[in-house]
Amino acid sequence: MTAPDERTRWDIVTLAVGAGVIAALQVGKVPPALPELRTDLGLTLVGGGWLASLLHLFAALFAIGMSMATDRVGPARLLVVSMLVMAAGSALGALSGSTALLFAGRALESLGFLGASISAPTLIVAAAVPRDRSLALGIWSAYFPVGAAIAMVAAPIFLNGPGWRGLWLADAAICLAVAVLLAILVRPAHWPDVPGPRRGRGLRDVAETLRLPGPYLFALSFFLYACAIFALMTWMPTFLLERLGYSLESAALIGALVVLVNVVGNLGAAWLMHRNVPRWSIIAISFLGVLGTAWFVFAGTAPDALRVPAAVAMSCICGVLPAACLSGAPAHARSSAEVATCSGVVVHGSNLGNLLAAPIFATVVTYFGGWSNGHLPMIGLGIAGLAVTVLVRAVDRER
Structure with missing residues (x-):
């Protein structure tokens, strides 16, 4: 999967x-809208957590299957679809009159x-020559916080006007x-080497790839990070509203800042990997960031003045992990045919963490002492x- 002219x-x-950034709008639009959604549709705190996390349901269940579909359909065509x-999902949610339809749109x-x-990312691997892939994938890793932050900044404009339904409709548009733009630009006339559909790998081939240990370890790291x-990111606006008395606009902007500074870590990791810093050490930095800041964000006895700076620091420092894990997938693939499967394993870990994070954290907050104990699960995740x-x-030293 290298460009024949050896240029990225x-x-x-x-x-x-850019398509990833737009996809990540689905993540960022929910946290600022949760108070209005809970009032309008009667969602509980835990129910709101599941609404935020439901975006990652299919990713947590079918990431490997989707990686196989990428080969059969072609990454460009699949991205458009x-x-x-x-x-369609965002439009259905906007028109829903019940939580059932809202959750169906979310699915x-x-x-x-x-x-x-x-x-x-499969397209990115195809478009980048080997010397630029770590840098390109490091840039890709910023799609999630950038898109989520854009949605969180824009959300109050809609919430104070047409409401959450208007936000959902704008997202659908x-x-x-973007689908139309991709269909026009990512095609052979514009990119002669665009990877098209190819014979899908058989289950035996996929099973052989799934025996590789490296992708599972990156997936597990990504899972713990995502949790x-x-x-x-999901509960910061609600925490600021309920625990510290911030206004909706201020809470949404600070929440967006917490998300956006994650990009600094993403790009910092791309810079470090481009200079051959080992992936394992970058991952270690991320979890040290969790351990060093969690108490200051949530502990009941922590100074309120340090909560927001600590949350910003946690997001920024921890942001180095995604690029390291995402670059580990193609690095451990033994051929270009295995890249999508290895990436699917890593994405599976990420999205499983995203699926479980918000509701589990909400459960801790609801049933085990409130926001003041929120640092305990964070510390456990950092140690793990x-x-x-x-x-x-041990595994990555061999690559």
Whole structure:
């Protein structure tokens, strides 16, 4: 999967990253809207957590299957279809009059998000020559916080006007527009080497790839990271509203800042990997960031003045992990045919963490003492992450 002219197609990389940013709008639009959604549709705190996490349901269940579909359909075509599915899901949610339809729309968004999260990096690997792949994938890793932050900043504009339904409809229109743009630009006339459909790998081939230990360790690292960071990003606006008395606008902006600074870590990791810093050490930095900041964010006895700076620091420092894990997938693939499957394993870990993070954290907050104990699960995740890092170091040294 290298460009024949040995030059990275940065225009294709930019398009793929842009599509990922739009896909991540589905993540960021929910946290600021949760108070209004809970009032309008009668959602509980735990129910709101499941609404936020449902986006990752299909990704947590079917990431490997979607990676196989990427080969059969072709990553460019699958990315277009994924954007259309997200548009349909967001439109259904906007028109829903019950929680059942809202959750059904969220399930469609989940399916589209999964397709985009696997097809887009597959395009990036195809467009980038080997020397640029770590950098390109490091840039790709920023799609999630950038898109989520954009949605969180824009959300109050809609929430104070047409409401959450208007936000959902605007999101559907943007996804539709991006699908049309991709269909026009990511085709052979614009990119002669666009990877098309190919004979899918058989179950035996996939099973052989799934025996590789490296992708599982990156997936586990990503899972633990996602449990911590997605919980922080999802509940930060609600925490600021309920625990510290912030206004909706202020809480949404600070929540967006917490999400956006994650990009600094993403790009910092791309810079470090481009200079051959080992992936395991970058992953270790992320979990040390969790351990060093969790108490200051949530502990009941922590100074209120330090909570927001600590949350910003946690997001920024921890942001180095996604790029390291995402680059580990193609690095451990033994051939270009295995890249999608290895990436599917890593994405599976990420989205399983995103699926479980918000509701589990909400359960801790609801049943075990309130927000003041929120640091305890975070510390546990940080310790577990450092333990996994030891295993990553042992396996990744061979690559």
